Amino acid sequence: MDDIKRLKPEDYEEPACLLCMDDENVTRIDTRRFIEKLDAYYAKNDYDGACRHLGYWLTEAITGGDLRGQFTVYNEMMGYYRKTGQREKAFEAVDNALDLIPKIGIEGGVSAGTAYVNAATVCKTFGESEKAMPWFEKAQLIYEKELPDGDGRLGGLYNNMALALADLHRYEQAIGYYEKAIGIMMKVKNGELEAAVSYLNMANAREAMLGLEGAESYINEYLDKAEQLLDTPSLPRDGYYAFVCEKCAPTFQYYGYFLFASKLKETARSIYERA
Secondary structure (H helix, E strand, C coil): CCCCCCCCHHHHCCCCCHHHHHCCCCCCCCHHHHHHHHHHHHHCCCHHHHHHHHHHHHHHHHHCCCHHHHHHHHHHHHHHHHHCCCHHHHHHHHHHHHHHHHHCCCCCCHHHHHHHHHHHHHHHHCCCHHHHHHHHHHHHHHHHHHCCCCCHHHHHHHHHHHHHHHHCCCHHHHHHHHHHHHHHHCCCCCCHHHHHHHHHHHHHHHHHHHHHHHCHHHHHHHHHHHHHHHCCCCCCCCHHHHHHHHHHHHHHHHCCCHHHHHHHHHHHHHHHHHC
16 A cells, blocks of 8 residues: 655745745745645545546646646655556656746755655555656655655655565565654654554565465564554554555455455545545
């Protein structure tokens, strides 16, 4: 499972180039409003609404000549089309977002790193992990230079890099990155969800390395830790929690944790019904 933490408006907020900032003919979209409303659609599991929302704000950004707004929307489109399995549109969003990086003057910035992570994750999702690695590595250079050690975005990067490495049968490297991801996310507020996802991914990697029987003790250890993290009382039982539960349930079921898998599915269902 890829890292599924939703981005925040400030993940895209960096000083733009002077040309973009001083252009009086540009009408900027409200990035914070755009992302908060998109989060609301995801919280209700309303992907049709999210699709309409993305299209509306892209039109607004293009009409207003807002290149930074377009960059933000295309980044979110990468995630939407990746989650909904729309390969061609996902890669189109990748190309559009990356083309804007030099135009808005953010090469080497965290926002560019975020776009590289998103692009790499699209590649990995659609079976092109070899192509994903250079984008992950570019993001790693930026993130490790610009972000503090305890930043959750680093944890997400390491988890997603590990998934691509596992696809390439580089399992020892993958497990090392999963462990780095967990170490970071356990220091982040409500980071238990992402840590749980990494533990489940590690279980998959160990099985691929050693076979189901050979990896049994590792798998049980990782799933027990993931179960404990997902049950953390302080975690908000919101739409994001429901989404994680829904994503984690099949892995627990696959490894024979049937009762907990059913609990996760029921929890997700009840949260969505209340939204």
